[in-house]
Amino acid sequence: MMRTATAGAAIAIAAVSATGVAWAQSLDSAIDRGVQRTAQAQSQQDQIDEVFEQTQERLREYQDVQKQIDNLEVYLAQLERQVANQDRELTSINTSIEKVTLIERQVTPLMLKMVDALDQFVELDVPFLLDERRGRVDKLRDLMDRANVTVAEKFRTVTGAYQTEMEYGRTIEAYRGVLPGETEREVDFLRFGRVALLYQTLDQTRVGMWNPVSGSWEQLPREYVGQVTQAIRIAREQAAPDLVRLPIKTAETAE
Incomplete structure (x- = not known):
């Protein structure tokens, strides 16, 4: 009876041992699969993080580009206003040039008459500093014939000569x-x-x-x-x- 019990116990222990080994192997396998899934999950998370970072970088680039576009739109709007103002100024300048041309045609004969009148005045006036005053009239006549002198400068010189004659009287x-x-x-x-x-x-x-x-x-x-x-x-x-x-x-x- 004792041998039979002992043998049964041995068989039971052997069965338990076999079951434990199988369970341990199954657990190891489960752990390995868990580790693999964890590794896969970590790899996927890394990929997700990388994609997220790339997305954020693209978003920042987009925001930067959008900001540049906004700045360019403001700059272009300013340029458009400047161009519009320049167009108005150009129109005004062209109008002024036309007026100046008209004035020049009117002023030049007037200046020639002024020079003639000054010449007559010097000859009829009290005869002081005649060489100087006659020389001033001769210079005015030469000035009126010069093409490289503006009408404004000619007029300024003629009126300056008249001013000098006025000073003599004071x-x-x-x-x-x-x-x-x-x-x-x-x-x-x-x-x-x-x-x-x-x-x-x-x-x-x-x-x-x-x-x-x-x-x-x-x-x-x-x-x-x-x-x-x-x-x-x-x-x-x-x-x-x-x-x-x-x-x-x-x-x-x-x-």
Whole structure:
């Protein structure tokens, strides 16, 4: 009986052992499959992560491109406004050019008349600084014939010459020049605006003045020598301003 029980126990143990081995093998197999599935899942997750990162990168690139497009649209809109303004300015400039051309056609004859009038004025005026003033008129005539000078510059020069002539009427001046006559001599001239033009010999012994009525030079009494000398010194800023007594002859006085 004991042997039979022992043998049965051995058989039972052997059966259990066989079952345990089979179960262990099955468990190992299940674990291997689980590990494989985990590895596959991890690989798939890595792929998903990679795809996600690529998607995010593409999204960022798209956003950057979209931002550039938005900026370009704003820039193009600004350019369109600038082009529109330039078109308006171009139209205005063309209109101005047409007006300038018209003005030039009108101003040029006027300037030529102004130069002629200035020439006549110098010849009929009190004969002071004649060489300088005649030379200025000659330069104006040469200027009017030059094609490389703008009409604006010509007009500015002509009006400048008129301004210079106007200044003569508000200033006093002493200068050295040649007194015309049968015997030309160097003298000191004294100009009081356009009211009086006098001269004094360099030895300060004789004085005279221009008579606008007769259109000639005439000698003054010696009593005016001191007055003319003092006036010349004042005009040259060699003496303080003071009152001087000088004869004044005008066409109105003669009448």
